Amino acid sequence: MAVYRIRAHHGMCLAYFRGEGYSEEFTEHMYRIKEALESNPEVVIINETDDICGHCPNNLSGICTSMDKVENYDNKVLGLCGIEAGAALEWKVFEGLVKERVLDAGKRCEVCGGCQWEHLC
Template structure:
């Protein structure tokens, strides 16, 4: 079981090898590969396996905690999921694709993110 922030379902959909640091990017790629092999995920609105390598995590606290928690809660709401809910990664990304990406809700949820331009110009890998 891998703990996963709900908003990371969108980040992973558009990930292209760029990130906050080399360590973060390597970890993100590793987690994407691991998750796509059929992992079970548990929704969490706090640090997850991807966050562990983020330079914005200082002494276990995210410098953007309020912002990313807002993203997480919006993803849970749009996908009809709850915090601590477990499901297969495939079910999760299918849900994100159908209920957020295909309905045009992604920019409403996280359009202010510094990585938005990547998401705006790419097609989701979950399509």
């Protein structure tokens, strides 16, 4: 089974993803990743470009043009979930941490208030 590299803040994005994205290609890619994660693979939680970022228009040759902003989102999620960048765990464990400690705890706006996708959350 594949091990997926997932940015910490993408744990929040995936919770709210409903088929809207930067482009049709990005949206299809996001659906494929989301579907693959349903089988509960091991994931490595990171604060840099991940497997989802591959089809993002802000990803220029593996470098995120919004790095400062999204790295801040990642670090906030990591802190709230009590894990460090590079932690390996099952997807459902990470998904549960994000739900419990960020989303259900009312911390979403603290993490990513002002994000361009906020209207979807």
